[in-house]
Amino acid sequence: VLRQVSIYGLLAIGMTFVIATAGIDLSIGSVLVFASVVAAKLMEGIGGDGWGVTAIGIAAALVSGIAWGVLNGFLIAKAKIPPLIVTLGTLSIALGLAQVITGGIDIRSAPEALTDFNTYIKILGIPALPFVALITVIVGGIVLHKTKFGRYTYAIGSNELGARRVGIKVDRHLIMIYGLSGLMA
Secondary structure (H helix, E strand, O other), X not given: OHHHHHHHHHHHHHHHHHHHOOOOOOOXXXXXXXXXXXXXXXXXXXXXXOHHHHHHHHHHHHHHHHHHHHHHHHHHHOOOOOHHHHHHHHHHHHHHHHHHHHOOOXXXXXXXXXXXXXXOOEEOOEEHHHHHHHHHHHHHHHHXXXXXXXXXXXXXXXXXXXXXXXXXXXXXXHHHHHHHHHHHO
C-alpha cells in the first residue's frame, strides 16, 4: 500500500502547486504514462541492468515530463488558453503518443537495479520508495510555505492581476509551475 501511495504522493505535490495558482492539470496521469514509456523504451534499447542504464532512464522520464509540463504552461500562460482545455488536450496527446511509441504492446523489461530499489531495499522494514516520497513531500511543503517561489504561487492563485501589478512575472511562474507538475509526473 505504501508503494502505491508514494506514487500518488509525488503526483499530488505537482498538483498542489498547480491548484494553488487556481489552475488544473488533467494531463498528469497521461504524462506519467508517457514519461514511463519513454524511459522504458530507452532503457530497453540501451540494454543492461546496472544503475547507469537506470539513471539514464530516470533522466529521460524527468526531461519528458518537464517538456509536457512546460508545453502546458506555455499554452496556458502565453497563448491564454484555459488550463482545463490545454490539459484535456495534452492528456489525449500524451496518452496517444505513448500508445504509438509502444505499438500497443506492454513493456515488461526493466533494469534489475530499478526493480531492486523498489522491492528489496528496505528502511526499518519499509520499502525505500515511501521514504523518497516523504522527503519530496517535505521539500515541496517547505518550498510552498517558506520561499519566495511559494509566496508567488499563492499570490497568483489569489489574484493574478494583482500579482502582475506588484511585479511578479506571472507567465514565467506559471510555466515553471506546470513544468514542476510534469516533473513530478
